[in-house]
Amino acid sequence: METTYKTAKNKSSAFRKILGWALLLLLLLGGGYIYYRYYFVFGEGVKSGYLNYAVKKGNLFKTYEGKLIQEGFGSAKVGTGISSNEFEFSIESDSIFNLLEVNSGKYFDLHYKEYHGVLPWRGNTRYVVDQVVNMK
Template sequence: MTNSTDTQQKKGGFKKFLFITILVILAIGASITYYKYYFVFGEGVKSGYLNYAVKKGNVFKTYEGKLIQEGFGQMKAGGVASNQFEFSIEDDTVFKQLESNSGKYFDLHYKEYHGALPWRGNTVYIVDKVISMK
């Protein structure tokens, strides 16, 4: 009689251990996913001339843009390169403002993430508002 009780307690103990282990693994996975894709690593302002703002993508249509910053980039073999800031845009109104004013000088506020999500854009830089336009 005590033998079957011990067996039931061992099975119950293993189920509890397995349940806790699965919960810990899920919690660690959720934490890593949050840190990689949703934690704002940095934010700031970039200024420059808007080269383009486009909507593109095969499955997820996202808004992408490129800002040409004043100054010189790293020297390449035989020439000078400009500083370019490639970014994604989540908000339709921000995209429409950029799209209709290509070539103008912008101050753009952005957020930087550790990883890119396909439905958020192709880059880790997400422009969320236009601070000024000249």
């Protein structure tokens, strides 16, 4: 009878150990996915153009958003004709927003970071402007 109890206890202990490792692995994989999707910087670069607008908006999270009109023409959708190239972005900080807000219509070179996913408190787009490189 005692050997049956020890065998059942060993099986239960082994099951708990396997379950613990599986949960740890799931947590690590989930954390890695969240980091890759929302915090890993996929690309960085500079976009240039005329600032169309800079606004603060949002229902729950108030974020800074902007739009740059780039030189040249492109087609937004097949069959719609010619349209301007637009770069919609979110703005990282108050100081950058204030600079853009008072200089709407001017030509800017903006440094941005591109993420795979959008976080509501970071902005409405995957592109986040973190620096004004040049203003004309």
